[in-house]
Structure formats: C-alpha cells, structure tokens
Amino acid sequence: MHITTDPWVWVAFFFTLSVYTFLWKDNFLYKIAEHVTVGVGMGFAIALWWQQTVIGQFWIPLKTDFAHNFHLIVPAIMGLMMVTRVIPRFAWMSRYALAFTIGAGAGLGLPRVIQASILQQLSATLLPINFTAHGLGYNLIIFIGVLSGLIYFFFSKEHKGVIGGIANIGIWFLMVGFGATFGYTVMARLSLFIGRVLFILKDVLGMQLS
Amino acid sequence: MTFWEKLEKLDRRIIYAIITLAVVLPFFFRMGLPISVSPEVKAVYDYIDNLSPNDVVFISGDYDPQVDAELTPMFEAIVRHCFEKNVKLVVANVYNPQGVGLVEPRLKKLAQEYKKVYGVDYVFLGWKYGASLLIMKMGQDFKSAWEVDYYNTRLEDLPLTSRIRNYDDIALVVDLTGSGAYISWIYYAYVQYKQKIAAGITAVMAADSYPYLQAGQLIGLLGGLRGAAEYEQLIHHPGLASVGMEAQSWAHVAIILFIIMGNLGYFMTRRKK
Numbered sequence: 001m002h003i004t005t006d007p008w009v010w011v012a013f014f015f016t017l018s019v020y021t022f023l024w025k026d027n028f029l030y031k032i033a034e035h036v037t038v039g040v041g042m043g044f045a046i047a048l049w050w051q052q053t054v055i056g057q058f059w060i061p062l063k064t065d066f067a068h069n070f071h072l073i074v075p076a077i078m079g080l081m082m083v084t085r086v087i088p089r090f091a092w093m094s095r096y097a098l099a100f101t102i103g104a105g106a107g108l109g110l111p112r113v114i115q116a117s118i119l120q121q122l123s124a125t126l127l128p129i130n131f132t133a134h135g136l137g138y139n140l141i142i143f144i145g146v147l148s149g150l151i152y153f154f155f156s157k158e159h160k161g162v163i164g165g166i167a168n169i170g171i172w173f174l175m176v177g178f179g180a181t182f183g184y185t186v187m188a189r190l191s192l193f194i195g196r197v198l199f200i201l202k203d204v205l206g207m208q209l210s
Numbered sequence: 211m212t213f214w215e216k217l218e219k220l221d222r223r224i225i226y227a228i229i230t231l232a233v234v235l236p237f238f239f240r241m242g243l244p245i246s247v248s249p250e251v252k253a254v255y256d257y258i259d260n261l262s263p264n265d266v267v268f269i270s271g272d273y274d275p276q277v278d279a280e281l282t283p284m285f286e287a288i289v290r291h292c293f294e295k296n297v298k299l300v301v302a303n304v305y306n307p308q309g310v311g312l313v314e315p316r317l318k319k320l321a322q323e324y325k326k327v328y329g330v331d332y333v334f335l336g337w338k339y340g341a342s343l344l345i346m347k348m349g350q351d352f353k354s355a356w357e358v359d360y361y362n363t364r365l366e367d368l369p370l371t372s373r374i375r376n377y378d379d380i381a382l383v384v385d386l387t388g389s390g391a392y393i394s395w396i397y398y399a400y401v402q403y404k405q406k407i408a409a410g411i412t413a414v415m416a417a418d419s420y421p422y423l424q425a426g427q428l429i430g431l432l433g434g435l436r437g438a439a440e441y442e443q444l445i446h447h448p449g450l451a452s453v454g455m456e457a458q459s460w461a462h463v464a465i466i467l468f469i470i471m472g473n474l475g476y477f478m479t480r481r482k483k
Contacts, residue, residue: 023223023226024223041274041308044307044308044311045307045308048307048310048337049307049339052336052337052338052339053339057338057339108342108343108346109342109397112397112398112401112402113397115401116393116396116397116400116401116427117393120401120425120426120427121421121425123425124421124424124425124426142424177417180417181417181418184413184414184415184416184417184433184434185413185414186462186465187413187434187435187436187458187462188280188412188413188414188434189414190229190233190457190458190461190462191279191280191412191413191434191435191454191458192276192277192279192280193229193233193461194233194279194435194454194457194458194461195278195279195280195435195454196279197233197234197237197457198237198279198450198453198454201237202450207237209237209450209453
C-alpha cells in the first residue's frame with residue numbers, strides 16, 4: 001500500500017466523500033460538491049467551445065484567408081441573433097436563427113429517424129419463425145411482444161374481450177421490459193459506486209488490485 | 211412490534227452500510243466468480259479480431275466523468291485489442307468535449323505500452339463542434355470534416371489519416387457513450403452510409419439498445435461494467451472491470467435479498483392487518 005501524495009487525487013477524494021455524505025442527509029459538503037461539478041463541467045465546455053469553435057473555426061480562418069472564408073460570417077451573425085433573446089426589444093431576431101436551426105435539424109434528421117427507428121425496426125419484427133436450437137422461437141416472442149404492446153397503447157377501442165386479453169399480454173411484456181431496465185439501472189448505479197471504491201483503493205491508498 | 215414490522219421501519223442508512231460492505235469486502239476477500247461472455251460482446255470482439263492490420267477502427271469517446279467507471283474499462287479493453295491486432299485506431303470525442311480529458315491520457319499510455327507510433331498506428335482527433343453534421347461530413351470527406359487532429363496537425367500530414375477518404379476506409383465505428391449518441395451514429399452513419407457500428411453504453415441504457423442490436427443496426431454491444439469485464443476476459447487481460455464484477459455480484463445478491471425480504475415483510479404485515 002502506498003498512499004498518494006498527489007494533491008489533486010486528494011481533492012477528488014474529498015469531493016467523492018462529500019457527494020456520498022448525501023446518503024446521511026443533505027448538507028453543506030454535498031452542496032459544494034454539486035455546485036463545483038456543475039460549474040467546472042460548464043466552464044470546461046465553454047472554454048473548449050470558445051477556443052475550438054469561435055477562435056479555431058471562425059476567427060483564425062477569417063483572419064488568415066478572408067476571401068475563401070467570408071461565408072463564415074453568415075452563421076456567426078445567426079449565432080449572434082440567437083443571443084438577442086436576452087434583449088426583449090430585439091428578441092424577435094432570434095426566431096429566424098431558431099427557425100433555420102429547427103428546419104435544418106428536422107430536415108436532416110426526420111428521414112433517417114423514420115428509416116432507422118420505424119422502418120428498419122418494423123422489418124426486424126417481421127422475421128421468419130423458427131424453433132431451431134439457435135432461434136428457439138425468439139422471433140415469435142418478439143412478434144407477440146410488439147403486437148400486444150401496440151394493442152395495449154391503442155386507446156380508440158375499449159380493452160375488453162379479445163382486445164383486452166391481448167392488451168393484458170402486452171402489460172406482461174411491458175413489465176418484463178421495465179424489470180430489465182430497472183435491473184440494468186441498479187447495475188449502472190452500483191458500477192459507478194464500484195468505480196469510486198476502486199479510485200479510493202487504487203489511486204488514494206495505492207493498493208494493487210488487478 | 212413483530213420482526214417484519216421492525217424490518218419495514220429499518221433505517222435506510224443500514225441498507226446503505228450493508229451495500230457498502232457488499233461492494234468493498236470482495237476487493238479483500240476474492241472468490242473468483244466466473245464471468246461468462248454474452249453473444250453481443252463476443253460479436254464486437256470477433257469483428258475486431260477478424261480485421262486485418264491495415265484496417266481502421268474509429269472510437270468515439272462520447273462520455274463524461276460521471277460514467278467514467280463504466281466506459282473507460284471498455285475503452286481500454288478495445289484499444290488493447292486493436293493494438294494487439296495491429297489494427298489502426300482513430301479516436302475522437304464527437305459528442306462530448308468532456309471526454310477529451312478522459313480518453314487522451316489513456317490512449318497515450320496504452321500506445322506507449324504497445325510501442326505504437328502516433329500518426330502511423332493511431333491518431334487522436336479530440337472534439338469538434340458539429341456532432342451529427344460532423345458524422346455526415348465524415349461520410350463525404352473525412353479529412354475536410356476534421357481538418358486537423360487534437361494537436362493541430364493537418365490530417366493530410368499524418369500517414370494514417372491521409373489515406374482515410376470516408377467511411378469506406380473505416381472498418382468499424384465504436385461509440386462509447388452514456389447518452390443516446392450511439393443512436394445518432396445509427397441515424398447518420400449507418401442509415402446513410404451503411405457504416406458498421408458497435409456501441410459501448412452504460413448499463414442504465416442497455417435495455418433500450420437491444421432493439422437496435424436485434425435489427426442489425428449495431429454489430430454488437432457492450433453494456434455497462436459487465437460488458438467491459440466480458441471484453442477483458444476475451445482479450446485475456448482482466449482489468450478493473452473484471453475486478454469490480456465480483457463486488458457487483460455480491461451487491462446484487464444483497465439487493466435481491468433486500469427485495470425478497472421487503473416483499474415478504476409487506477405480505478406478512480398485510481396479512482396481519
């Protein structure tokens with residue numbers, strides 16, 4: 001065991017413990033850790049964005065070769081128009097920049113989203129049903145799960161009789177889905193805790209773990 | 211007050227203490243629990259394992275410190291595998307600028323360990339504004355999309371990136387993310403360019419990602435610390451994820467016991483009423 005003398009590791013150790021003090025109750029140390037995390041994260045992102053985007057992709061290209069890069073002024077002006085939201089008198093200008101962003105985003109995204117999340121998912125549901133050693137009727141289960149799940153969310157007809165029965169099967173599929181998601185969530189939260197324990201044992205206390 | 215009533219009023223801090231013990235003690239008293247490999251992790255391993263030395267794998271470290279514990283072991287395991295196979299690596303942080311500080315030092319360290327040359331065997335691009343637009347532009351012209359690497363060297367001047375034209379020259383994109391970034395890779399790289407994509411994601415998102423795996427939009431999937439541990443087993447290099455899995459297993463046992471006891475207590479006290 002070799003306890004670290006690196007002050008930054010001790011800073012990280014302090015904030016790790018500060019965050020976990022919340023398990024006892026909300027307190028000043030937790031608040032400090034929370035605010036520092038948000039502040040540092042945002043500060044880092046802004047500094048990087050300023051340096052790489054505003055300076056790197058706008059100011060330097062414009063300064064070095066204005067003739068070939070003058071078109072960059074257009075997105076720069078639109079970016080400034082976004083900021084006009086903070087001045088009520090000129091806030092209307094931001095709508096044009098927003099309209100462009102939303103329009104371009106939707107135009108670029110929608111066809112791909114429909115393709116990937118609807119059409120390709122639909123074709124992945126309608127697969128040949130087989131009971132081979134590899135398949136074991138999985139495709140049939142997927143088909144029943146999707147169909148009954150969709151019927152459960154079909155509210156134009158009362159869930160009675162056959163429709164009600166299929167909707168009930170849909171509920172079981174949904175419950176299995178929620179259970180799997182909850183199980184994975186528990187695993188994820190524990191993984192983060194294990195990460196912090198590993199940090200304390202390995203980086204702070206210098207223990208050999210691998 | 212009966213045992214079950216006492217159990218219902220148990221201070222939550224006792225539960226926290228028991229979970230903490232279940233996580234910490236396995237690091238000191240190891241039982242060597244086996245880690246079985248799931249088909250979705252094996253698929254990623256097999257795909258990379260079958261690549262030839264000149265093939266390029268693009269890894270996007272789209273994550274921040276909050277999920278470092280789950281995703282960095284994945285990153286290290288995949289980089290190790292690529293370096294062992296002499297597969298070329300291009301690493302970036304397309305969606306998350308905070309990933310730069312997490313990925314770059316580890317990549318450098320592993321490159322030194324495997325004696326890899328920067329610009330020839332691997333390149334680090336860092337983060338650039340654009341995200342989905344950047345992904346689309348990479349499909350048209352990789353070099354004009356990124357222009358320079360993280361250290362401001364032009365991509366044309368680096369032997370590795372100078373030969374990458376677009377996704378035709380990238381064998382696999384691996385997206386490591388704690389958000390829905392991998393879905394954007396599917397939308398913009400898979401749908402339009404049929405780029406092969408593998409995802410390494412946090413466990414909290416794993417259940418939602420299986421439809422994409424089922425539809426063949428992902429070639430494979432690493433879910434949470436377990437996914438990383440499985441990959442470490444496959445490359446025969448057990449690291450921190452494998453070490454952490456024993457703690458995870460014992461903590462799961464403790465939670466399962468709590469759930470059973472909680473339900474038993476609920477039914478027993480309800481029957482009494």
